[in-house]
Amino acid sequence: MPEEHRLDEQIVSQVAQSRLSEELDGxxxxxxxxxxxxLKMFQGQADGVSVAGRGLVMRGIRVQDIKLQTDSVAINPLSVLFGQIELNQPVNTSARVVLTEVDINHALTSEFVRSKMPNFELNVDGEIVGLQPQEIQIHLIDGGKMAFTGKVLLTEKGKARTVGFTAQVCPRTEHKPIMLESFNCTQGEGISLEVVVALMQKVKELVNLPYFEFDDVVLRVKKMEVQKSSMTLLVDARVTQIPATEGNF
Structure with a gap:
């Protein structure tokens, strides 16, 4: 009966909501x-899961708004009894995520995000030049564009020095990749043209990747919509496993 079916969903949804709230910092x-x-629950199955949230905080990262929908979910029902959720099959997810400029810049200082920042090794005329991000800030500006300011540690011919920079880009759309409009050095001795060319080639390779992989999650950013002080991302994800949490037995 529809009423009973909806009651089943409400009970399971409340349990899932409580569980998710425990995983969040706020x-x-x-x-x-x-x-x-x-019946499906006891078999470890669900037709789908939707999540709508505002002001979610996890690992020092705050999301202003999120709307998420998965396809069918298959879990190991016994794993739930031991405080852990194990997926029997990967789950496909689509999401709309809104981030504010303030929250993005706060996230860029978090230990989790800094640990995920790549250190670039560039091949410049047969020599390896290293670029390590030090400080990065993003500015979401009028005209649907993003500007960056920051510092990188440049290691060249065994010597390291700090270089400040500014850059401006047009974000990804459904039809165009991220486009770099300008790049300028603001501190230090600057960067040689050969290093800039190698860096731009590396950045082009990264932004043209079909997806990004973080632990047990594969992400693909379909579209970026930038407004002054906020950004909306349309994202597809494939989750192969839900990480174990502290306190699980």
Whole structure:
């Protein structure tokens, strides 16, 4: 009966919402809707899961708004009894995520994000030149563009020095990749043209990747919509496993 089916969904959704809230460092609002029934639940199945949240915080990263929908989910029902959720099959997810400029810049200083920042090794005329990000700030400006300011540690011919820079880019759309409009050095002795060319080639390779992989999650950014002080991302993700959390038995 529809009423009973909806009651099943409400019970499971409340449990899932409570569980997700425990994983977060904070949340202004969160709603979880699990599309399932008791029989499917005991079989470790759900037709899908939707999440809508505002002000979610995890690992020092704050999301202003998020709307997420998965396809069918298959989990090991026994794993739930031991405080851990194990996926029997990967889960495909689509999401709309809104980030503010303030929250992005705060995230860029977090230990988690800094640990994920790549250190570039550039081949410049047969010699390896290293670039390590030191400080980065993003500015979401009028005209749907992004500007960056920051410092990198440049290691060239065994010597390291700090170089400040500014850059401006046009974000990814459904039809165009990220486009670099300008790049300028603001501190230090600057960067040689050969290093700039090698860096631009490396950046081009990265932004043209079909997806990005972080631990057990594969992400693909379909579209970036930039407004002054905020950015909206349309993202597809494939989750192969849900990380174990502290306190699990």
């Amino acid at each position: 949340a202004e609002k969160i709603d979880v809707d699990v599309q399932t029934d008791l």
